[in-house]
Amino acid sequence: MTSRFFFDFFPALGQLVSTRSPGIWGFLQPSHILEACPELEAKLPLLGNMRNPTLLPLQLAGAAVGLGGARRLLAARNPSISLWGWSFLFFGLMNLSSIAAHVLAAHRSPAWELTAAVDVAMTGTASLCLLYQQASSWRQHSASKARSLPHLPRPPGTAAGAQRFALGTGAAVLAAALAGHNWLKLPWVNELLYIGTTLVAGKAAGLVARRDLAASAPCQRKYFTVAGLGLVLMAAALPADRFLCRAIGPAFGTVHLLFLGSVVGYWGLYGFVTGHALGLPHSLPAAKRE
Numbered sequence: 064m065t066s067r068f069f070f071d072f073f074p075a076l077g078q079l080v081s082t083r084s085p086g087i088w089g090f091l092q093p094s095h096i097l098e099a100c101p102e103l104e105a106k107l108p109l110l111g112n113m114r115n116p117t118l119l120p121l122q123l124a125g126a127a128v129g130l131g132g133a134r135r136l137l138a139a140r141n142p143s144i145s146l147w148g149w150s151f152l153f154f155g156l157m158n159l160s161s162i163a164a165h166v167l168a169a170h171r172s173p174a175w176e177l178t179a180a181v182d183v184a185m186t187g188t189a190s191l192c193l194l195y196q197q198a199s200s201w202r203q204h205s206a207s208k209a210r211s212l213p214h215l216p217r218p219p220g221t222a223a224g225a226q227r228f229a230l231g232t233g234a235a236v237l238a239a240a241l242a243g244h245n246w247l248k249l250p251w252v253n254e255l256l257y258i259g260t261t262l263v264a265g266k267a268a269g270l271v272a273r274r275d276l277a278a279s280a281p282c283q284r285k286y287f288t289v290a291g292l293g294l295v296l297m298a299a300a301l302p303a304d305r306f307l308c309r310a311i312g313p314a315f316g317t318v319h320l321l322f323l324g325s326v327v328g329y330w331g332l333y334g335f336v337t338g339h340a341l342g343l344p345h346s347l348p349a350a351k352r353e
Contacts, residue, residue, distance in 0.1 A: 065092060065096065065316050066092050068165075068318050069092075071179065072183065072253055073257070073258065074253075075250040076254045101313055102115060103115055103117060103313050103314065115318070117314045117315060117319065118165055119166055121322040121326060122158045122161055122162050122166070123158075125154065125158035125329070126155045127155075128326055129151045129156070129189075129329060130152065130155035132148070132151035132332075132333040133149070133152035133155060135148075135333075136148030137152070140222040142219045142220060142221050142222050142225055143218060144336065145229075146193070146195055146196035146225050146229065147193075149192045149225060149228075149229035150189045150190075150193040150196065151189075151333070152189075152229075154185075154186075157182055157189060161322075163178035163181075164178040164181075165318070183253050183257045184241075186260070186261065187240070187256035187257055187261075188229070188236045188237075190263070191264070192232065193264040193267070193268060194264040194267050195228065197267035197268050197270070197271045198216050200218070201267075236256060269291075269294075272287050272335060282334070282338060283334065283335050285334070286330075286332075287331065289330065289334065290327075290330075290331030290335060292327055292328075293324045293327035293328025293331055296321075296327060296328075297320070297324035299320065299324075300317045300318075300320035307320070
């Protein structure tokens with residue numbers, strides 16, 4: 064399953080690694096995994112044939128974390144945190160679209176092609192909203208050095224401004240995924256939109272969080288650790304595949320670990336942003352009047 068997922072979503076990177084570094088690829092994805100851990104299939108009364116049924120609980124959990132976090136953060140209508148909310152919203156939409164791409168749609172069908180592009184686009188947009196939030200936060204925090212940081216964007220002036228940025232970015236990234244990868248078959252489009260944005264946004268979020276840790280409440284520091292655990296799980300997903308296949312079988316592999324890591328990461332980010340700890344009240348910054 065993992066090899067097919069990798070070459071489906073990141074064909075240029077998969078081709079590069081498998082041809083230029085066959086030893087590394089052979090270690091990560093030995094040939095016996097394809098037979099030992101194929102993609103699971105199930106047939107349900109209402110949904111019909113379903114691929115990867117054990118992935119569905121993680122996708123639903125991700126949708127709940129993303130949409131629930133977006134609802135809470137966007138309700139504040141505070142431009143200083145609005146892009147956090149939009150990042151959560153697109154993360155939730157990514158999980159919903161991935162249900163079609165990884166579970167419901169037949170592999171390589173037109174529906175799969177469309178929903179896979181939406182999956183990539185929602186991931187990239189969530190990461191770009193997160194990146195803009197971190198960059199503008201850094202500029203705002205370093206207001207005294209603003210002149211020396213002209214390359215960093217200013218935070219949105221209003222919640223409506225953040226909305227325009229998020230929706231415009233989402234439309235542009237979706238157009239790039241559909242036109243660049245699906246229609247024109249350009250190499251490295253998915254790798255840039257999915258992996259590239261995720262890596263840069265994750266690094267930026269880590270820098271800003273570490274900067275703010277000293278002034279954070281103890282519960283926020285715990286959630287920062289949770290978010291870091293999510294990144295570790297995602298980074299370990301591909302190297303762990305051969306061991307997961309041997310220990311668990313096809314029910315849980317690289318793709319499952321990627322989704323689990325992203326859910327844990329965003330749950331940690333939500334707690335860090337809001338200062339929320341389980342069972343304790345929390346509040347968000349007051350909204351700025353538009």
